[in-house]
Amino acid sequence: MNRRRVVITGMGLISPLPASLEYFREALVSRNGAVRPFLWSGEEVSSVPIAAPALFEGKIEDFDLRDAAQKKIIKKGLKVMSREIQMAVASSCQALHHANIQLGQFPSQRIGVSFGSDYILTTVDDVIDGIRACCNDSKNSRNSKNSEEVFGFDFSHWASEGLTKMQPLWQLKYLPNMPASHIAIINHFHGPSNSITLREASIGACVGESVEIIASGRADMMLVGTTGSRLHPIKMLHAIQQEELTTTECKPFDRYRDGTVLGEGSGSLVLEELEHAQNRNAIIWGEVICGSYRTRYDRTKTDRKREAVRSVLCDVLRRSGMEPEQIGHINAHGLGTRDSDYAEALAINDVFGNRKKSIPMNAIKGFFGNLGAGSGAVELIAGVLALQEELLFPTLNFSTPDPECPVTPNQENNTPSGQSFIKIAVNPQSQASAVLVRKFQ
Numbered sequence: 001m002n003r004r005r006v007v008i009t010g011m012g013l014i015s016p017l018p019a020s021l022e023y024f025r026e027a028l029v030s031r032n033g034a035v036r037p038f039l040w041s042g043e044e045v046s047s048v049p050i051a052a053p054a055l056f057e058g059k060i061e062d063f064d065l066r067d068a069a070q071k072k073i074i075k076k077g078l079k080v081m082s083r084e085i086q087m088a089v090a091s092s093c094q095a096l097h098h099a100n101i102q103l104g105q106f107p108s109q110r111i112g113v114s115f116g117s118d119y120i121l122t123t124v125d126d127v128i129d130g131i132r133a134c135c136n137d138s139k140n141s142r143n144s145k146n147s148e149e150v151f152g153f154d155f156s157h158w159a160s161e162g163l164t165k166m167q168p169l170w171q172l173k174y175l176p177n178m179p180a181s182h183i184a185i186i187n188h189f190h191g192p193s194n195s196i197t198l199r200e201a202s203i204g205a206c207v208g209e210s211v212e213i214i215a216s217g218r219a220d221m222m223l224v225g226t227t228g229s230r231l232h233p234i235k236m237l238h239a240i241q242q243e244e245l246t247t248t249e250c251k252p253f254d255r256y257r258d259g260t261v262l263g264e265g266s267g268s269l270v271l272e273e274l275e276h277a278q279n280r281n282a283i284i285w286g287e288v289i290c291g292s293y294r295t296r297y298d299r300t301k302t303d304r305k306r307e308a309v310r311s312v313l314c315d316v317l318r319r320s321g322m323e324p325e326q327i328g329h330i331n332a333h334g335l336g337t338r339d340s341d342y343a344e345a346l347a348i349n350d351v352f353g354n355r356k357k358s359i360p361m362n363a364i365k366g367f368f369g370n371l372g373a374g375s376g377a378v379e380l381i382a383g384v385l386a387l388q389e390e391l392l393f394p395t396l397n398f399s400t401p402d403p404e405c406p407v408t409p410n411q412e413n414n415t416p417s418g419q420s421f422i423k424i425a426v427n428p429q430s431q432a433s434a435v436l437v438r439k440f441q
Helices: 021-030 068-080 083-098 124-133 156-166 180-187 198-214 233-242 274-279 304-320 338-352 373-391
Strands: 008-016 036-040 043-051 111-117 193-196 223-231 262-273 285-295 329-332 361-363 422-427 431-438
Touching: 008 021, 008 083, 008 198, 008 274, 008 373, 021 373, 036 068, 036 285, 043 223, 068 083, 068 180, 068 304, 083 111, 083 180, 083 223, 083 262, 083 373, 111 180, 111 198, 124 156, 180 193, 193 274, 198 262, 198 285, 198 373, 198 422, 198 431, 223 373, 233 274, 262 373, 285 304, 304 338, 304 422, 304 431, 329 338, 329 373, 373 422, 373 431
Parallel strands: 043 262, 111 193, 111 223, 329 361, 329 422
Antiparallel strands: 008 262, 008 285, 036 043, 223 262, 285 431, 422 431
């Protein structure tokens, strides 16, 4: 029995670059990045630049909807959606519209969802009333020993006074399974559903699992995607304290790279069984061969990330039956930090270094930095568009090769993309994933 082939029939995104696929592609070709100073009330308040989807406010007008019933469901559900969930639902609406899929058009049990995310944190607005209720003030609290006034948060009052101030459904806004849940409910998808929380590496797990679901006959279509935000105030604080952030721009693999940029966004793709897509005359944007994810966590080794990337690259080549010479280009993770780019470059060289001709490569984060889990799907969409254009997008901000990184990112607009590419994604925990896509023929 022949294995069922899986193709891409729809794509949608919310990113710091223009949201429509046409304008997104044009921004990549024109080298128009979206990194901006961090402004508050029009004034720059931090030396850390950011990349935010300026046109997405989480209002019902931001969702690409054609069905009144769906619009009603989303409008009602917005109050229990964090920004990450809102972006996920919005990008999925775009992808389904792009694929020309209408509500109720196909058997609901034959369509599933697999969506990846970061950890999602509560916003200050949701907890501030509860915190205030537990804060001592001069009227009701005095130190019994010296009669000095005591101020501050008293956790002993949280259960009785703080928690009662919280909205009953507040936690639904922050559960990582809610992007897939909302998407399935809004579209009446009753097929296989899963939520992946591998942060930046989520995309390979979502796509890999979904390809196997369709190939095995358990579903005819899967809505896959990722969503993430590094711009949550607490996440930004964590990043500033723990991560390598640039004060200027993200320069993937450049000799003078000095850190990444914080951003947010979401991407969604419709994966569909080939015959099912052809029967409805769908436009096919590419064929997904496989996806995979791996980890190499060994505290005794310092090159865990290199081993993880090398392992996942070898796995997608093995599973696809393709040789390194057959891969058209690499869509790299390209975080822009010293250690991450170094490890990724070495891993790519480990697998593709013996090619007769060096493998073309680009990295998209120079345009908008790290969107958290959302980076994976947004950058995968960029790779699919490159296949359609048959030209590789340039790597923004790369100018000086690093002698320690044995790769050379593309800087031109006339480099052929080849007939296939591998998208690499890596998270801080040294978990790596990869997706192999080729041009449909």
